Amino acid sequence: MAITRKKITVVGAGFTGATTALMLAQKELGDIVLVDIAPLENPTKGKALDMLEATPVMGVDSNIIGTSSYEDTRNSDVVIITAGVARKPGMSRDDLVNTNAGIVRSVCESVKATSPNAYVIILSNPVDAMTYAAYQTLGFPKNRVIGQSGVLDTARYCTFIAQELNVSVEDVRGFVLGGHGDDMVPLVRYSNVAGIPIEKLIPADRIEAIVQRARVGGGEIVNLLGNGSAYYAPAASLVQMTEAILKDKKRIIPVIAYLEGEYGYDNLFMGIPAIIGGDGIEKVIELELTPEEKAALDKSAESVRSVIQVVTAG
Ligand SMILES: NC(=O)C1=CN([C@@H]2O[C@H](COP(=O)(O)OP(=O)(O)OC[C@H]3O[C@@H](n4cnc5c(N)ncnc54)[C@H](O)[C@@H]3O)[C@@H](O)[C@H]2O)C=CC1
Numbered sequence: 001m002a003i004t005r006k007k008i009t010v011v012g013a014g015f016t017g018a019t020t021a022l023m024l025a026q027k028e029l030g031d032i033v034l035v036d037i038a039p040l041e042n043p044t045k046g047k048a049l050d051m052l053e054a055t056p057v058m059g060v061d062s063n064i065i066g067t068s069s070y071e072d073t074r075n076s077d078v079v080i081i082t083a084g085v086a087r088k089p090g091m092s093r094d095d096l097v098n099t100n101a102g103i104v105r106s107v108c109e110s111v112k113a114t115s116p117n118a119y120v121i122i123l124s125n126p127v128d129a130m131t132y133a134a135y136q137t138l139g140f141p142k143n144r145v146i147g148q149s150g151v152l153d154t155a156r157y158c159t160f161i162a163q164e165l166n167v168s169v170e171d172v173r174g175f176v177l178g179g180h181g182d183d184m185v186p187l188v189r190y191s192n193v194a195g196i197p198i199e200k201l202i203p204a205d206r207i208e209a210i211v212q213r214a215r216v217g218g219g220e221i222v223n224l225l226g227n228g229s230a231y232y233a234p235a236a237s238l239v240q241m242t243e244a245i246l247k248d249k250k251r252i253i254p255v256i257a258y259l260e261g262e263y264g265y266d267n268l269f270m271g272i273p274a275i276i277g278g279d280g281i282e283k284v285i286e287l288e289l290t291p292e293e294k295a296a297l298d299k300s301a302e303s304v305r306s307v308i309q310v311v312t313a314g
Pocket residue numbers: 011012013014015016017035036037040082083084085086087096100103106107122123124125126127148149152180228229230231234
């Protein structure tokens with residue numbers, strides 16, 4: 001049987017969706033279908049065509065189309081959901097819950113009908129609760145419903161560590177667990193630079209400042225942009241997750257996964273490290289936590305649970 005190209009749908013052709021589509025094309029991960037609502041069909045087609053016309057210059061073979069019809073997305077291998085509204089200065093991600101829950105649910109109805117075997121990655125905020133809403137609506141197995149927060153939060157944390165030490169970002173490793181909110185949990189004890197624990201390289205007060213900056217990293221960008229939220233680093237994070245699935249890389253990365261007892265949580269979607277490969281979330285990695293780390297994760301889990309309650313009550 002002939003080997004066929006992978007098909008990746010990106011729902012939402014705004015800042016994060018369009019940037020993700022371009023980055024996917026740059027890595028030749030597959031053919032891309034960019035979807036937005038019907039009134040925005042022409043701008044969506046225009047963005048896709050503009051990207052397609054960049055491919056000869058970039059030297060990549062990825063087809064990219066824009067559409068408002070889910071027929072064009074049929075039998076996608078991976079579907080990335082970025083549809084929804086973004087916050088503005090003064091808002092929290094949780095303020096978006098009601099608007100975005102309706103959008104994510106309606107998108108998931110269409111995805112379920114047209115791509116029943118897809119691996120679905122959710123970005124829309126508040127993302128832990130939106131991943132829960134997507135899981136409910138899709139009815140897919142838990143390994144195929146994955147939220148994005150930890151790659152981005154960890155990337156911010158690692159950026160600040162690399163800046164602090166003036167070393168390559170490539171040598172910095174860390175994990176940020178918990179919900180995608182201001183009480184997320186950067187795990188200092190599991191962070192290192194070329195294998196050297198960061199506690200041996202950076203004074204405690206500077207580590208605390210880095211942790212705090214990472215926690216509010218999304219808000220820092222929102223305040224600078226003034227009218228929307230981050231998109232380059234979020235798009236890069238989605239591409240890393242998609243690549244891990246499509247290339248069966250079995251990477252250990254933090255993702256929002258459905259927890260059924262892991263870390264002591266049940267019926268909860270929250271950020272934890274997992275092996276991501278050709279079957280999506282292949283294994284949740286349970287790290288040993290100190291009582292302080294577990295208490296911080298419990299606090300974050302409680303915040304996530306309260307937003308999930310809004311989604312399930314609505
Ligand atoms: N989890 C994370 O780490 C991150 C989450 N986000 C979230 O991602 C979402 C998107 O952010 P941006 O792309 O910056 O916003 P944006 O406003 O630039 O784009 C959102 C797009 O979704 C489209 N849309 C709305 N309803 C739709 C529907 N039913 N079907 C298809 N498309 C629909 C809109 O027309 C718009 O083009 C926001 O909720 C934001 O908070 C953004 C960055 C990081």
